[in-house]
Structure formats: structure tokens, C-alpha cells
Amino acid sequence: MEPINTEMKKILITGGAGFIGSHVVRLFVNKYPECEIYNFDKLTYAGNLENLKDVESKPNYHFIKGDIVDADFVLALFKEHQFEAVIHLAAESHVDRSISHPLEFVMTNVIGTVNLLNAARAIWNCSKDRPVPTGKRFYHVSTDEVYGSLGADGIFTEQTSYDPHSPYSASKAASDHFVRAYHDTYNLPCVISNCSNNYGPNHFPEKLIPLCIYNIKNRKPLPIYGKGENVRDWLYVEDHARAIDIIFHKAANGSTYNVGGHNEWTNIEVIRLLCRIMDRKLGRLEGENEKLITFVKDRAGHDLRYAIDSTKLQQDLGWKPSLQFEEGLEKTVDWYLANEEWLHHVTSGQYQQYYTNQYVNR
Numbered sequence: 001m002e003p004i005n006t007e008m009k010k011i012l013i014t015g016g017a018g019f020i021g022s023h024v025v026r027l028f029v030n031k032y033p034e035c036e037i038y039n040f041d042k043l044t045y046a047g048n049l050e051n052l053k054d055v056e057s058k059p060n061y062h063f064i065k066g067d068i069v070d071a072d073f074v075l076a077l078f079k080e081h082q083f084e085a086v087i088h089l090a091a092e093s094h095v096d097r098s099i100s101h102p103l104e105f106v107m108t109n110v111i112g113t114v115n116l117l118n119a120a121r122a123i124w125n126c127s128k129d130r131p132v133p134t135g136k137r138f139y140h141v142s143t144d145e146v147y148g149s150l151g152a153d154g155i156f157t158e159q160t161s162y163d164p165h166s167p168y169s170a171s172k173a174a175s176d177h178f179v180r181a182y183h184d185t186y187n188l189p190c191v192i193s194n195c196s197n198n199y200g201p202n203h204f205p206e207k208l209i210p211l212c213i214y215n216i217k218n219r220k221p222l223p224i225y226g227k228g229e230n231v232r233d234w235l236y237v238e239d240h241a242r243a244i245d246i247i248f249h250k251a252a253n254g255s256t257y258n259v260g261g262h263n264e265w266t267n268i269e270v271i272r273l274l275c276r277i278m279d280r281k282l283g284r285l286e287g288e289n290e291k292l293i294t295f296v297k298d299r300a301g302h303d304l305r306y307a308i309d310s311t312k313l314q315q316d317l318g319w320k321p322s323l324q325f326e327e328g329l330e331k332t333v334d335w336y337l338a339n340e341e342w343l344h345h346v347t348s349g350q351y352q353q354y355y356t357n358q359y360v361n362r
């Protein structure tokens with residue numbers, strides 16, 4: 001199927017220095033040399049320009065340091081550059097941080113999203129009195145966590161009602177609602193996708209998989225919340241980036257797509273698999289790493305199970321995941337073991353000193 005939106009050449013990607021954003025930026029910069037890709041990122045603790053070393057000198061890549069919460073800055077930026085499309089990934093993304101600092105999640109995930117919607121609406125001149133503008137797109141990247149928690153059965157479809165439980169998922173749910181409201185109220189050309197848990201290179205080691213890779217490497221305890229029985233549906237990050245590319249170019253305005261790997265694992269199964277892979281890779285005795293597993297106090301409001309039905313994306317737009325979990329996890333471990341410097345920089349905070357001085361706030 002040919003892309004329906006090939007005319008969008010000036011694309012703003014928010015949160016492009018983060019985990020998923022950096023894979024999306026790399027894909028777009030390399031695959032679409034005719035497009036100008038603007039990476040707009042505040043460089044919070046989660047933003048790391050080292051993730052983009054391989055594309056930073058490409059002529060179609062541009063970096064803008066800024067905060068999506070700053071409405072004046074965002075509007076001025078849109079007026080100056082006249083972006084034709086936005087792929088919005090900037091967010092506070094860690095559930096545990098949302099439990100300790102919920103307001104930061106409201107600011108970035110809700111207010112920041114509304115600021116971007118307002119700026120897009122202003123420069124594209126969107127209103128219910130006018131037809132939806134052609135050649136424009138606001139793509140909001142969201143999470144399956146907005147759907148809440150499943151029991152032993154069931155699966156999230158695009159029709160599942162929202163039922164968020166953590167401040168993180170509540171803030172993402174609110175942002176999704178605003179995006180749909182701007183589509184319905186102002187004819188803003190919007191698309192949303194809701195994806196399951198990602199894993200892969202450049203994942204910040206506060207999340208389960210990279211944290212445990214780091215801890216296994218350093219023979220530190222592996223903290224498993226509760227009994228480790230919570231289930232997540234894991235997707236390799238490059239498969240998500242490919243899905244974003246396809247949805248960005250082919251989805252109809254106003255549509256929603258679920259993205260997921262049909263790949264459910266309990267947390268304890270994931271960590272046992274990781275331990276076995278790393279016993280082998282690090283030349284340790286079989287079972288040695290499993291001894292590091294430590295059960296700790298459960299997360300408050302911990303969602304039991306996520307499972308996503310991505311049939312619509314597979315059938316309508318022809319996407320499917322490319323990697324089996326074992327294969328993806330092995331690739332991920334190889335990446336972390338080969339990129340000791342990256343891991344050292346993020347765990348020591350050095351990455352922020354290296355890069356932030358190169359860019360001034362506009």
C-alpha cells in the first residue's frame with residue numbers, strides 16, 4: 001500500500017532523545033532523507049543525545065532544546081518552522097516516578113500535549129468550520145496502560161474503555177482524550193497509537209529489563225515487586241518504531257491503533273530468562289545470576305496484567321512484530337554489554353554534562 005501522506009516534509013518529533021524517540025528519529029532521518037526531522041527535547045534525566053550520535057551530523061537532522069510545558073516557546077517554534085507534522089513522544093514515562101511526583105506528569109504529559117495541540121491548531125488554521133487540512137498530521141504516541149489492568153483473561157482492543165490506575169497512566173489517558181477532543185472540536189488531523197511495554201537498546205536503566213541487565217552485570221540484587229506474577233506484553237523497540245512509521249503515513253485521521261507483540265510474560269519469567277542468557281554471555285555458572293533475584297515490596301496500585309490486541313494494525317496496515325522475545329532479549333543484552341560507556345554515562349549522570357552545554361535554550 002502506498003503512503004497516503006507523502007507530502008509531509010518538515011516533521012517535529014518530540015522526546016527524540018529518549019528511549020523510543022531516538023529509535024523513531026533514527027528511522028526517519030535515515031529512511032526519509034528528503035524530510036527535515038526536528039528533534040524537540042528538554043533533555044530531562046531520560047533524554048540523552050548520545051542515543052543519536054550516529055545521526056547527529058546528517059543534514060536533515062536538527063535538534064531543538066526546549067520544554068513542551070512552555071506554551072509561548074512552543075507556539076513561537078511552530079510559527080518559525082511551520083512544521084507539517086508532529087510525532088509526539090515527549091513524556092514523563094516511569095510509573096514509579098509518577099507515584100512519587102505526580103504533578104510533573106500532569107505538567108509534561110497533559111499540559112505539554114495541550115500546548116502542542118494548540119500550536120498545531122494555530123499554524124494549520126484548524127476549525128470545525130473548515131475542512132480537515134490535508135498534508136498535516138498530529139501523531140500522539142501513547143501507551144496500553146490507559147486501558148487499566150486485566151485479570152487472567154481478556155485483551156485490550158481499540159474499543160476497550162479507559163481505566164487508568166497510576167498517575168502516569170492517568171496523565172497519558174488525559175492527553176489521549178485531549179487529542180481526540182481537538183480532532184472532534186477543531187478538525188485537527190490527529191492519530192493515536194497505544195503500545196505495550198517496549199524493550200531494547202537505549203532503554204534507561206530504571207525500567208525493569210535494563211535495570212536488571214545492569215544489576216546482573218554488576219552482581220547487584222534484582223528487585224522484583226511482589227511475587228513477580230504481574231504480566232507485561234513486550235515489544236522490541238525497533239518494531240514499535242516501524243509501527244509508528246506505518247501509522248504516521250497510512251492511518252486515517254481520527255483513528256487509533258493498538259501496537260503490541262502478542263508476547264505476554266510474567267516479570268519473574270522475564271528475569272529468569274534474562275539471568276540464563278547472561279549466565280551464558282558472562283561465562284558464569286548456570287543458575288548463578290538467579291541467586292540475585294530479590295522479592296521486594298509491591299508497587300502501589302500495581303496493574304496485574306497488560307495484553308494488547310494489535311489485529312487492526314496487522315490487518316489494516318500490514319505491520320507485524322519481527323522478533324521473538326528470546327531473540328530480542330539476546331540482542332538487547334548484547335547491546336548493553338557492547339555499550340559499557342553508554343551505561344556508565346547514564347548511571348553516573350555524565351551524559352548530561354557532555355551534551356547539554358552544546359545547545360542553548362532558544
Ligand code: NAD
Nearest residue numbers: 015017018019020042043044046047067068090091093198
Ligand atoms: P523516555 O522517558 O525514555 O523519554 C522521554 C523523552 O521526553 C526524554 O528524551 C525527555 O528528555 C523528553 N521530555 C520529557 N519531558 C519533556 C518536556 N517537558 N519537554 C520536552 N521533552 C521532554 O520515554 P519512552 O519510554 O521513550 O516513551 C516515549 C513515549 O512513548 C511516551 O509518550 C510514553 O508514554 C510512550 N510509551 C512508552 C512505552 C515504553 O514501554 N517505554 C510504551 C508505550 C508508550
Ligand code: TYD
Nearest residue numbers: 095197206207208209223224225230232267
Ligand atoms: P516497568 O519497566 O517500570 O514498566 P511498566 O510499569 O510501565 O510496565 O515495569 C515492568 C514491570 O516490572 C512492572 O510490572 C513492574 C515490575 N518491576 C519490578 O518488579 N521491579 C523493578 O525494579 C521495576 C522497575 C519494575
